[in-house]
Amino acid sequence: xxxxxxxxxxxxxxxxxSMTLQCAQDMNHxxxxxxxxxxxxxxxxxxxxxxxxxxxxxxxxxxxxxxxxTTEDFPLRLLSAAPSQTSVYFCASSxxxxxxxxFGSGTQLSVL
Amino acid sequence: SQQGEEDPQALSIQEGENAxxxxxxxxxxxxxxxxxxxxxxxxxxxxxxxxxxxEKHSGRLRVTLDTSKKSSSLLITAxxxxxxxxxxxxxxxxxxxxxTFGGGTRLMVKP
Numbered sequence: 001x002x003x004x005x006x007x008x009x010x011x012x013x014x015x016x017x018s019m020t021l022q023c024a025q026d027m028n029h030x031x032x033x034x035x036x037x038x039x040x041x042x043x044x045x046x047x048x049x050x051x052x053x054x055x056x057x058x059x060x061x062x063x064x065x066x067x068x069x070t071t072e073d074f075p076l077r078l079l080s081a082a083p084s085q086t087s088v089y090f091c092a093s094s095x096x097x098x099x100x101x102x103f104g105s106g107t108q109l110s111v112l
Numbered sequence: 113s114q115q116g117e118e119d120p121q122a123l124s125i126q127e128g129e130n131a132x133x134x135x136x137x138x139x140x141x142x143x144x145x146x147x148x149x150x151x152x153x154x155x156x157x158x159x160x161x162x163x164x165x166x167e168k169h170s171g172r173l174r175v176t177l178d179t180s181k182k183s184s185s186l187l188i189t190a191x192x193x194x195x196x197x198x199x200x201x202x203x204x205x206x207x208x209x210x211x212t213f214g215g216g217t218r219l220m221v222k223p
Contacts (some may be wrong), residue, residue, distance in 0.1 A: 004154075031209045040163035040198055043155070050207065056209060091152060097209045098142045098162070103154040 002026050006091050006104035013081040013111045021107050022075040028057030029102070032074040033058070034066065037106075039093040043090060049074055050097075064104040081111045118201055118217045123199055126222050131188040133217040135201030136181075143204045144184050145211065155200065158186075171209045193223045 007022045009026075014103040025032065033048035035058075045058030049068040065077040078085060083097060088108050119134045135144070142161045147155040161168045161177045161184070168175045174187040188195055198218050202211040 004149070033210070035213075040215070041209075042215045043202075044212055045212070050209075059212075075115055092155075094209050097207060098204055099209065099211070100145060100156075100157040100160050101147075101211065103147075105154045 004091055004093055004102050004104035005099045006089075006107050009105065009108060010108050011110070013078070013109065015081060015083060015111060017081050019078050019081070021078075021089055021091075022079070023076065023104060024072050025074075025091075025093040025102070027073065027093060027095070027097050027102065028071060029093035030071065031096060031099075032068065033088050033101070034076045035090045035091050035092065036075070036085075037090060038059065038087050046089075061111075072109065078109075085109065086111045118214045120217060120222075121215065122218045124174070124215075124220045124222065125191060127186070127191060127193055129191055129221075131191050131195070131219055131221070132184050133186045133199055133201075133219070134157060134186045135214055136188070137184075137203045137212075138182065138204075139202075139205065141179075141205045145202045146173075146175060146177075146184075147200045147202060147206065148215075149200065150197045158199075181189040188219075190217075191221045193221050196221050 004025045034046040035043035045067040049055045091104040120208045132158045145160045149155045169179040177184045202213045202218045
């Protein structure tokens with residue numbers, strides 16, 4: 001099992017550019033989520049999904065879109081990158097509610 | 113805003129000593145989880161304690177939960193240099209397995 005795989009590991013964008021962060025899991029987990037981590041801080045929830053075709057907003061959803069067409073994949077789209085979106089992004093999955101999360105290794109994003 | 117707040121923000125101890133980290137939160141929860149993060153890496157789950165549990169052990173880890181005080185503690189016994197990392201508490205509530213993370217405790221264990 002690869003677990004939760006995130007790509008790319010590093011990305012530099014210019015303000016206004018768009019891009020998609022990829023996340024895939026091979027554990028057949030229903031629950032997937034995206035978090036961002038700013039320097040010296042904990043993680044904040046951006047969007048989450050409880051199954052294919054179902055997504056919802058977290059604490060900081062503005063500027064991001066998600067979709068869940070399959071159980072395995074949960075991409076995060078930045079519509080028009082802003083410097084405030086410079087952060088490390090983590091994808092996570094879990095088997096069900098109230099269970100532990102499995103995290104990917106993160107994507108370090110810089111927006112200039 | 114962060115649901116959980118860890119205390120202390122940073123902790124430096126000698127190898128062999130015990131390390132205690134505390135977490136306070138504000139609203140009712142389904143469960144509380146502790147995660148570890150090595151510098152520049154993803155988070156690794158350590159232990160989950162449900163709202164109807166008071167104490168849980170896993171190897172050298174001991175977690176307590178006091179729902180009346182809305183607080184939890186993580187004890188690492190006989191610490192090792194390899195325990196050097198940031199430790200985060202996260203509270204789970206509602207549907208969707210949404211977790212709210214605290215700001216973390218940075219633990220340094222000196223050999």
